[in-house]
Amino acid sequence: EVQLVESGGGLVQPGRSLKLSCVASGFTFSNYGMNWIRQAPGKGLEWVAYISSGSSYIYYAETVKGRFTISRDNAKNTLYLQMTSLRSEDTALYYCARHEAITTTANWFAYWGQGTLVTVSS
């Protein structure tokens, strides 16, 4: 069974940093690209970032480019999201989701974690 478990969320002050993790199990992690998707409270879904299976291809939403860094450790079956210069508008539930398409430049999300909540507030 595919499982994705996020952690690392919490309350953080504006301008500070936070690192999220997503531990994967039930599939060969190193064979799949991965994504971070977020959902602000009461709002819709916003794709945040993608990383290919071997970390060769990385894409970001413009809203986080230059502030967030997606990475992965295939030996640990773990996906990361390093978030810096956090803003109130980054407050959201952050999901990791597996990339399903064979093509790096195409995407849909069959498996999602339960999410980890990031709250940016003073």
Next chain:
Amino acid sequence: DVVMTQTPVSLSVSLGGQVSISCRSSQSLVHNNGNTYLSWYLQKPGQSPQLLIYKVSNRFSGISDRFSGSGSGTDFTLKISRVEPDDLGVYYCGQGTQYPNTFGAGTKLELK
């Protein structure tokens, strides 16, 4: 960025009824490999989104045939027949043809 426009914003349905949700994209979702990466998700209250349909009309594993997707280019539709209580929640369309991937704002399905 590709803008995804869903209509209606909300829907009221009787159990056993049928509904359709529309999703329009601001650009064609045909990838340069010829596939169209339009997917549909259901988010039930307090849960993570779940995939229903991918590549316009392919039902994900375990998804009832009461759910069907159709469309092409920029116009897409999700149809739900014989609505059951477990179908209630917010439905999102999403495009994965180009980055940034984008989602519609959602359609809330409620009981009449």
